[in-house]
Amino acid sequence: MQFYRAWSAPWLAWFSRDFYVDVAKNWRGTGIGYLFLLLCVTSIPMTFQVGQIIETMANTYLSQVIDKMPPLRIEQGQLKTDVPQPYIITLPGQSEPMVVIDTRSDKPSEAELQAPLVLLADRLLIDNQGEVRSYPFEQIESYAFDKVQAHAFLDRMVGIVKPIAYLPVLVGEFLYRLMQVLIYAVGGMVFASILKVRLPYGTLLRLTCLAVTPSILVITLASVLGMAATLPGFVLFLIAQGYLFFAVQSVARAQSSTPSADSNDHIMEV
Numbered sequence: 544m545q546f547y548r549a550w551s552a553p554w555l556a557w558f559s560r561d562f563y564v565d566v567a568k569n570w571r572g573t574g575i576g577y578l579f580l581l582l583c584v585t586s587i588p589m590t591f592q593v594g595q596i597i598e599t600m601a602n603t604y605l606s607q608v609i610d611k612m613p614p615l616r617i618e619q620g621q622l623k624t625d626v627p628q629p630y631i632i633t634l635p636g637q638s639e640p641m642v643v644i645d646t647r648s649d650k651p652s653e654a655e656l657q658a659p660l661v662l663l664a665d666r667l668l669i670d671n672q673g674e675v676r677s678y679p680f681e682q683i684e685s686y687a688f689d690k691v692q693a694h695a696f697l698d699r700m701v702g703i704v705k706p707i708a709y710l711p712v713l714v715g716e717f718l719y720r721l722m723q724v725l726i727y728a729v730g731g732m733v734f735a736s737i738l739k740v741r742l743p744y745g746t747l748l749r750l751t752c753l754a755v756t757p758s759i760l761v762i763t764l765a766s767v768l769g770m771a772a773t774l775p776g777f778v779l780f781l782i783a784q785g786y787l788f789f790a791v792q793s794v795a796r797a798q799s800s801t802p803s804a805d806s807n808d809h810i811m812e813v
Contacts, residue, residue, distance in 0.1 A: 560796070567790075568797075574748060574749035582720060582759070589712050597708065609694055616688070617686045621664055622680060631644075640658040642661075658670070665681065728748040750787065762779055
């Protein structure tokens, strides 16, 4: 019978030997489901940080590009603007062009089109790492675009992207932690050998998923306080390994204090 529930794990994983013994003896499965649920919560503060980075980049780079954009209008599939051309916009601190506007009737040279975004008289060209896509204006009867509209569009996009960032953050964090616990559980076999307790890999994996809880909570708290960059990775590694040793040691002590009727005295996976 399972005595401790998963919801109490983030607290009990810090100090309770009985908790780890219960995880080894009575819990079922690999513990990966618990790990995923824990990361569903701890990924929320990280998503806020990613959102702040996205907003900062938008304000630092894209907003300044928009500020340099002249008023644009499309009439009968033709782009028009009242600026000397080719009109080149660069990112702050960069010399390479970011946007090129060239509506001249003369065909621009290839060198003049070397930018991620090129506006020609009849089409928009987007260069995605060498793959150029063309979007003709021929279907557009009349359209005007200025800085106010561009800033409003950017604000809407940032507002949409920031919450959506939760999904890639969660998936990335889960895949990283999954690889971590799979490897750590193999290392847990060394602890089990040292402590002379026989544990199947599945049980060690379950213990590992619970034992990494403190290190995950530490880095989450550090991120909330803005101190994640100052926390060395080896410190988190030592915390995780220390709690894994603590978990295996707790099981070993429980076995030695309450001998089983089984001569091998195993905690078996069920």
